[in-house]
Amino acid sequence: MKIESAYIYGFGKWVDFTIDFSHEGLQFVYGENESGKSTLHHFLLFMLFGLPPKERALFRPKKSSKFGGQLVIYDEVFGECIIERLEHQKKAQAVCKTADGKTHDESWLKEQLHGMTTAVYQSIYGFSAMDLAGIEDLKEEDLGEILLGIGFTGASKLHQVEKRLTNQLGELFKPSGKNPKINQELETLQRMQQEIAVYRNEEAVYLEKKQRLKQLEKQEKELQLERSDAQERRLHLEKIQQALSALESYQAAAVKLQQLPEHIPFPTHGLERIAALKDKLIPLKSELSIVKANETETLTELEEIDKSIQAFPKDPVQELLQSHAQYQHVCREIQQINESIHTEKTKLETELAHLGIGFSMEDIKDVQFPFHLEKTWEEIKNLSEKIALEKATATSERRKLNEQQTYLEEHIQQLQREMLTEDKRLALERTKQAYERKDMAKALLETGTKNKQAWLMQQRKQDRQAKIYAYSGFIAAIIFAIAAWWTKHFGYLAGMLASAFFGLSQWHWQKKKNKTVAEMFNDFGPSEANENTTEADYQSSKERLKQDDLTRQEADKLFEKMKDLDLQLLRVEAKMQEIKQQEEQLAANKQKQIGNYPFLQQVEIASWPRLFHLCTNLLRIRDEIIARETRKNKLETQNERFINKLHMFAQKNVGQYNSDTNAPSPDRLMEQINKQYQQYQTNKQRFADLKQSLEKTTTRKQELQEAIAVYNTELQQLYQTAEVEDEEAFYKMAEMKKLQQSLREQLQQIRVQFSIYFSDKEWQQLVNEQPKQSKLEWQSKQVDEKIEQLESSISENQKERAAIVTELAQMEHAKTHSELTHRFQMEQDKLAALAEKWAVLKLAKEMLEETKRDFRDKYITEVMRQTSAYFRELTGNKYHKVFAPADKQTFSVESADKITFAVNELSKGTVDQLYVSLRLAISKVISDENNMPFIIDDGFVHFDTRRNTRMMHLLQEISANRQIILFSCRKELAENVGVNNIIRLSNPVRIS
Secondary structure: OEEEEEEEEEEOOEEEEEEEOOOOOOEEEEEOOOOOHHHHHHHHHHHHHOOOHHHHHHOOOOOOOOOEEEEEEEEOOOEEEEEEEEOOOHHHOOEEEEOOOOEEOHHHHHHHOOOOOHHHHHHHHEEEHHHHHHHHHOOHHHHHHHHHHHHOOOHHHHHHHHHHHHHHHHHHOOOOOOOOHHHHHHHHHHHHHHHHHOOOOOHHHHHHHHHHHHHHHHHHHHHHHHHHHHHHHHHHHHHHHHOHHHHHHHHHHHHHHHHOOOOOOOOOOHHHHHHHHHHHHHHHHHHHHHHHHHHHHHHHHHHHHHHHHOOOOHHHHHHHHHHHHHHHHHHHHHHHHHHHHHHHHHHHHHHHHHHOOOOOOOHHHOOOOOOOHHHHHHHHHHHHHHHHHHHHHHHHHHHHHHHHHHHHHHHHHHHHHHOOOHHHHHHHHHHHHHHHHHHHHHHHHHHHHHHHHHHHHHHHHHHHHHHHHHHHHHHHHHHHHHHHHHHOOOHHHHHHHHHHHHHHHHHHHHHHHHHHHHHHHHOOOOOOOOOOOOHHHHHHHHHHHHHHHHHHHHHHHHHHHHHHHHHHHHHHHHHHHHHHHHHHHHHHHHHHHHHHOHHHHHOOHHHHHHHHHHHHHHHHHHHHHHHHHHHHHHHHHHHHHHHHHHHHHHHHHOOOOOOOOOOOOHHHHHHHHHHHHHHHHHHHHHHHHHHHHHHHHHHHHHHHHHHHHHHHHHHHHHHHHOOOOOHHHHHHHHHHHHHHHHHHHHHHHHHHHOOOOOOHHHHHHHHHHOOOHHHHHHHHHHHHHHHHHHHHHHHHHHHHHHHHHHHHHHHHOOOOHHHHHHHHHHHHHHHHHHHHHHHHHHHHHHHHHHHHHHHHHHHHHHHHHHHHHHHHHHOOOOEEEEEOOOOOOOOEEEEOOOOEEEHHHOOHHHHHHHHHHHHHHHHHHOOOOOOOOEEEEOOOOOOOHHHHHHHHHHHHHHOOOOOEEEEEOOOHHHHHHOOOOEEEEEOOEEEO
């Protein structure tokens, strides 16, 4: 594939810019920094692979609303193709036009590029100076990732699948994780084992813990209230400590302010105003003396010039001169009018004949077009085109909607036939519920039977203990009775009663407990375990109900779509009715215009606006001819009056003039009169200049005197406002006023700074009391100690309360041993299913990694061979062989004398040459399958002159079989090796 040319509508700094890449050989794009090379590089990538919205925003033009462009490419398979991308068109999706006239979309372009992405392309077919640093850290697995892109088709999908498998494995199990599902199941099983192991009856201490919990809650509330009061006290003390330095400044400023007068009279901006007045007065006084001297000289010269002016006949001469200039102009204009009248008549006759609508010179005399006629004809044309377009659109839309409606109706009928009836659905639900009840009852019965056997053994043991307690109590009671009878001491009777009560209560409690547990086990009887529902029936009913739910959901969605289609059809019918009314209105307007202008009958409506401009031009020519003939007659009469007036003046004022014999021409007479007038005009102009100068001088003198007086008045007003007599006292008053304002601002700033911490009353109290730092620190220390003690007590209280709450919760929500055992078995089954899923995913990932290794081994030998050949040429045979990275090591090379060097032992320039060789080799290996253009953006910044020369020669050799586009700011790269195809960028105009 080859890039032929690019046209940029708008991209970054480039707007309406074309660049040609059709020449053979190496394409060298030269431009200085900031000339747009990288932007042009990104444009080529954007046209081939597109850009996401966030990256497009970086290249949106700042001086144009257009974004996108065209790229012309040539491929041996499909020939020439034009790729166009516009941001407002399908979200910058590509529109491709091939040589056979067909148009293709973005998916077609991706197919031709074999699924290649921007990242894959740049990793193989392009690099810049920033990429050269990567080879020093490139490991074996990294090279494998690059070589994986050689297959192209599905390469990006393989990477996505591998990433998805890794994520799914991580979601299932991690050796040290807590969130994965298997880790959670293991933790749950461990916790349940502990619950089963430590399960015991703790009902005896429940009431005692409840009472203790109430005491702790009441105690904690009291401690928290006390701690809150202490924290507020500590916060108040901290605020006072922060304000101490400000309080001292506040008190010092207040003392200074009291020492100054309450009111200091001083004008606003007084210092600036008096300085400005003094700066203005000095130049004004100097200028006034100069103006007075100039006034005297001007008066003397004016008297001499005025005498020579009075004797000249000014008014008659001026009138003749003005009339003569007009006379000459009129003569020229008459000649031009005669020529233009002849030309316009010829042009009018030609245009009438060319128009071909039956117009003649006689017909055009009376035709008139009103000013609004053009707009009327244009509106009729636009309405006609609009009606035609809307009618076609509405007709097409109605047809599509009818087709969609028919399709949806058929689909809905099909779904309704597939739905279950209500009776059938009810029967399936009953079957499903019966099996679920049966399965649950069976599990509970099995668990209850096992637990009942264990309980019966425990019951026998407890019965024996209860009998022992009862017998012991009775024996003790007999002993106490004998002792009471023998000693006659009735205190033994209490022991007798207590012993008897203990024996009876133990026997009664054990009997009651046995009865309760027996009733509980009897509840697990086979009440619902005899329903005749098989698992196959259950699974069939469950699947059929699920399918019916999906069918009903799909039918509901189709009904909603039918409603939308009905609304759209109503809107289309309304639109068709509106179009019909517009057609009737158009016909009426057309007939009205034909009635006014019959020649429109022969012209299509689409041509009316153009005909208006043609006819308007003809009428303009007609009006121009009439106006020029009228103008010509008027000018000839005007010239005759001037000649008569000139002869009358010459008889009276020009010497040696005879109107009967040898009368000079009007131009000759006017030449003599003009000489006399020029002299008069010179004197007059000089007189006017002097007079004007005198007026300016007088005006300026008055202005200066007035300005000086105004400034003096302003000075006195400033002194009066400040209540002083002179300038020195004025400046002293200014210093006092400035000090007073500074002190007030300082007090206000301090008060505003602490207004959020202290009210006006609290602040005034602090100012009056003047608290000491040492006392505040002592108080803060006492409060901190108290808060620490309270928090320690609260923490101990909370720990004890949390422990009691946990114990009570366990008691209140404790589950029976059988329930915990059943749940434990269910969790084990769940863990087994997750483990099986994890094993499947692990095997899939290992197979994918094995595929990647096979892919890498397939190409690595050829890539290294080609890399060695390029590297040998670029280094002038200094290094002969390049070895791929292996066993966590980086690249290494072998010199001509068989010495091996690691990549980090080479110079920066040599490392860059190695990287370039690798990139060129990878592209060479896959050139048979994907012969894409190679784009390099300033990739040789670390090369010296000799290396650059070798590099350019190598690129020229490769460019014979592959297009290479090199962007660089170093023009000497191309000039030193004679590159012919140099494209120069110059902000942003291309220079050929």
